[in-house]
């Protein structure tokens with residue numbers, strides 16, 4: 001065949017046009033890595049993590065593991081010490097034994113109060129659109145659980161595989177996927193401590209946010225997605241707390257995501273997870289879940305072998321698609337009467 005440079009130049013020109021022209025081809029969605037999701041849940045729920053109670057060596061071990069995952073995906077560190085945001089806690093004796101609080105909360109007499117430090121983990125993917133990357137979406141889950149406690153059937157380690165190693169796995173898998181193909185707005189991946197003591201890590205983040213709250217357009221939390229909920233439609237389906245309070249839930253439904261309203265509104269889950277702290281600051285914030293009120297909730301039997309990984313994999317893909325929709329699309333807004341007031345949430 002005779003040599004001719006023309007077709008090659010033409011092809012190169014077309015490639016250049018395709019890469020820079022306004023009509024970009026849709027980015028194929030990288031699905032979450034199945035092995036990564038499994039590995040994260042298994043690692044966090046292992047007995048060696050000792051139930052990840054905030055302030056314990058087990059929680060510190062979990063935090064180091066999570067920071068290493070964030071680093072391996074190439075996330076931008078968003079904490080005050082790389083991926084770590086240090087959170088000071090005070091150990092106090094409550095009516096039901098030892099509990100934690102943030103400094104300055106409650107009692108003025110601080111004599112005899114033990115001070116400890118735990119962390120939140122924060123990683124960031126910068127938005128791809130120069131006009132939108134100064135706005136951010138927060139995707140979060142809590143990595144702490146209840147630690148070592150009262151033995152049940154000879155087991156004293158409260159592993160928290162569903163609560164909330166499952167949610168943490170979806171957030172990290174989303175970070176891995178979105179880092180490969182960033183959406184238009186920036187996304188902050190926030191893994192918090194202190195949730196089991198009253199969403200304390202998230203409260204700390206909101207007072208020291210990585211991204212200005214005025215430019216944080218939405219918060220989505222993921223809590224207990226390791227088993228399907230028949231009331232939500234079974235495997236691969238999730239429900240969203242406070243569905244009708246903002247335009248977020250309806251926008252997911254319009255986009256065809258299998259996300260329904262919380263089927264048990266009487267349990268007031270909208271007010272019982274990390275999203276409430278964002279919502280009270282005025283940011284549209286909800287929690288995705290498929291918690292079916294199973295008997296292993298807050299028991300040592302919340303183990304990795306009870307996770308339905310086929311469901312969790314579908315849930316993870318759903319979390320990725322929902323996050324991308326928030327980061328690419330119209331910012332959600334509260335509907336009439338949907339925004340909780342600080343006095344009456």
Ligand SMILES: [Zn+2]
Nearest residue numbers: 142163164223
């Ligand atoms: Zn939880």
